[in-house]
Amino acid sequence: MPHDYDVVIIGAGMVGASLACALAPSGLRIAIIESVTLTNDQQPSYDDRGLTLSPSTKRILEQINIWSQVQAYVTPIKKIHVSEQGRFGFTHLDAVESGFSELGNVVIARSLGLAIHKQMSSFENVNLICPAELKHFQRTDSGMILEISHSGDIEKICAGLLVGADGSYSLVRRLAGINTKEHDYKQTVIVSNITTQKPNNSTAFERFTPHGPVALLPIDKNRSVLVFTVEGKNAEYYLNMPDEQYIDAIEAEFGRRLGKIEQVGQRRSYPLRFIEAIEQYQDQLVLLGNAVHTIHPNTAQGFNLGLRDVAGLAECIIDGIEKGRTIDDIGILEDYIKLRRDDQQYVMQFTNRLAHCFYNDKPLLSSARNVAMLLIDMLPDLKRSFTERSMGLAGLQPRFVRGQSL
Template identity: 60%
Template sequence: MQHEYDVVIVGGGMVGASLACAIAPTNLSIALIESIALKEDQQPSYDDRGISLSPSSKRILEYLDVWDDIYTNATPIKNIHVSNQGRFGFTHLTASELNVPELGHVVIAKSLGHALHKKLSHFKNIKILCPIKLQNFERKNSKISLELLSSKGTKVIDTKLLIGADGSHSKVRSLANIEINKNDYKQTAIVSNVTTQKPNQNTAYERFTSHGPIALLPIDKNRSVLVFTTHSNEANQYLSMPDNEYIKIIEKEFGRRLGKICKLEKRCEYPIFFIEAKTQYQENIVLIGNSAHTVHPNAAQGFNLGLRDVAGLAECITNGLNRNLAIDDIDILKRYIDLRSADQKNVIDFCNSIANCFYNKSFILNSCANAAMISFDCIPELKSLLLKRAMGVAGYQPRLVRGLNL
């Protein structure tokens, strides 16, 4: 077993695997560490959830050469309809308004996971270590020594750069003693696939209710991913009730835009909270994706933001190596933070603003939210800004997001 690597990525989910693929062409020696066996039926990052991909994410996946493997299972989003239950305002966003073929795609996480791991297997300089857990690490001179635990015992490997892509409850972040800002929304997302009486016409729906948002994402002509957000103390009630009772509640909250719900598939739960690392890097260490920032899923921005982190870090690493910098040069990480901080802040503020306005029972805040929805629908400039934000192309973005090579 190799004991020293240029880069160790902790977390073999969608963000970690994408980063490994993105920096593999540099010929750096890379170890990808994952605590759970990388099988689609076991890896929680690769379950049956529908993932909403922005056009910026599509460009990144095209560069990684995995898009062709998931394209046939990807459903284009042509329209986005946003409404607030019991209120007048609504917003309807269309691809034609920006002269683009689609506003995004919906893919099943399992399909994306399979494509990423197929690509990983093509690189001889990537070593996947799993199932194995990070137990501890310590700095030794200019390197980091990691203690790993598997069913076969303890192993130690060294790296010049440690990347935490291990999610909201990041072990890397914890061991590095990086503090966080956290907000527990006390909400749970209940996710299932449904078949509806009427075709979805490639429309993604989001409806804000007193419980939280209800989203329907198209995955086939009459099939959609249903995301029902409710108060956490009510989640078990909705998870355990018979299908027909649950369907009645969804139809009442969402309405009959797509007719009746004809079929309800397995329900899964995901707690919702906000996490932001107070710093995203230290000497030899950097956090990306949910390890650095976990946002409310109300705007479907989390994974897309994480992929833009991948694009940004891959760009900074590649540029640094081209300038003959060592992989552990702190200037690479400083440049990454400079490149990504504005986009991250914009997305965090955007998601928090939606949560605060639409879930707040204050008459004033609710009225402001509805006025904003009416304004977005009536003022082309505001609507265009909202569309670009949803598509992940607002503001300065990494080269891969702009369709350029590293």
């Protein structure tokens, strides 16, 4: 049976749609299947969260011609201040001191999601099937046979490669019988936009508290995205607080580094879990983004890690085809895992350990945390190494991250 598509991507969020944009110039026939209308509030890639984009992500977006469309909506991060509530240690990162133009950028997820979707829609060889839902798939010698529910009918399509980019509770992962390692952090992130008395001067703040991190991400002169982590059992209490009471609660945790919080916008909440797929790929199938690794947002690495995976997978697919491999050759996916494993493992382990480390009040561990932050701040080589890691530029990285085309 001939392939209807070379690649079928389940999930048209920012990770899945970015993969379509990365692969489309090669001429591959691509379908992207999404169950939720992209303008619907239930589509998390198109909400009002602030996303921190690492320099590695900026380079990838440049290579797939999206950065120019979203550049007007981003705010650069020039400095980052990290501290722990009630402790003496802190780390201060400065772009100029580190030899970079910026440490990252902040963009509203809706703006970036719409730009990625616009770019994806410009390719004639990318077919968006939406709203539609994967019901079943079957591997055959001639390809992956997918059953899709679309417009009230069940359609069958044949693909060379199935990509599951359908989020933390991936249907593709479940249908493939892939198990996961999971941990409930028993925390919830509450996200809102705030206006402060003083300008943020392109500075991002992160403060670790006994309840979880509180972060401020700059989006305008006096406006920031507030990311407030609370114990899951208390989430509804904070969500339903009057604005003035909520502002008081934030200032009690964060202080008034930017003066008084003058206004707070709509609050949205997201429960936090660690999810790691035991297998990243099978014959004719690969998982991507949150479907393979859902991590704690304490270092804002989730989307950035997922986009580096997009860059790595696109590189290995295109390189494999240029070498004469077929799209369903499992060697392509083996090459992809070799390219991406170290970066994935480092980020997953670092964020998970950080989450557990800062929520442990044992005196010895608390002292060690503060000494570690002071050492990072005082030792230039250590600080630069830490900065490059956080920017997604350290170690073996895909060509897009190195500013090279495929």
